[in-house]
Amino acid sequence: MPFHYPNGNLYHNDAKAQPKKQMARSHTRFDNRGMSLEEEINDSNQFYRARDIAVIYKKPIPLQIVKVDYPKRSAAVIKEAYFRQPSTTDYNGVYQGHYLDFEAKETKNKASFPLKNFHEHQIEHMRHCLRQAGICFVIMRFVSLDRLFVYPASPLITYWDQQIKGGRKSIPLTEIETAGFEVHYALKPRIPYLAAIDRLIATLTINKGDHHGQ
Numbered sequence: 001m002p003f004h005y006p007n008g009n010l011y012h013n014d015a016k017a018q019p020k021k022q023m024a025r026s027h028t029r030f031d032n033r034g035m036s037l038e039e040e041i042n043d044s045n046q047f048y049r050a051r052d053i054a055v056i057y058k059k060p061i062p063l064q065i066v067k068v069d070y071p072k073r074s075a076a077v078i079k080e081a082y083f084r085q086p087s088t089t090d091y092n093g094v095y096q097g098h099y100l101d102f103e104a105k106e107t108k109n110k111a112s113f114p115l116k117n118f119h120e121h122q123i124e125h126m127r128h129c130l131r132q133a134g135i136c137f138v139i140m141r142f143v144s145l146d147r148l149f150v151y152p153a154s155p156l157i158t159y160w161d162q163q164i165k166g167g168r169k170s171i172p173l174t175e176i177e178t179a180g181f182e183v184h185y186a187l188k189p190r191i192p193y194l195a196a197i198d199r200l201i202a203t204l205t206i207n208k209g210d211h212h213g214q
Helices: 037-050 120-131 153-164 173-179 193-213
Strands: 055-058 063-072 075-083 091-095 098-107 112-114 135-142 147-152 170-172 181-183
Touching: 037 055, 037 091, 037 098, 037 135, 037 193, 098 112, 098 120, 098 193, 112 173, 120 135, 120 153, 135 153, 135 193, 147 153, 147 173, 147 193, 153 170, 170 173, 181 193
Parallel strands: 098 135
Antiparallel strands: 055 091, 063 075, 091 098, 112 170, 135 147, 147 181
């Protein structure tokens, strides 16, 4: 079913489905091999909510339905729809008094993460959230390496701005390893990314303290 942006352009999903044999490479996936990154994050968020650890949801997509078929009286099939407004990021919620806002992206690249995976309105949304002291980041997955990272929005925005000025069009894996926080698959939750967020928050607190001490 085709979806369209508010300007009429056809929507293309950035996170294309990966072959199941690729999705199941790591033995740490346990009994849920083949789950997409989105499904793994949703599963983890459900775990966090059920235990009152955090309240985080995938954002609903505001759609304007323009064409519907009724092959059966009891069923309707949406044939065409438009986004009412540009999407921002995938997830948001609250964790220990902190507002979290983040995107989930993946790449088949092994040495860098392409900036083309992001859209300008997503970057601007993150920029605005950071100005309100929100905790913004991207959960990045390197499909071929089967590695996950929580990468803060601040260095992402820096790379985005440099790209516009002629800089490189991808973020090196070595930079992500340095500025990001690697997350390892577990049983419950599937992606324990809040442990990385604890480290991110601690880093932000230390940096804020250093700034005030100057």
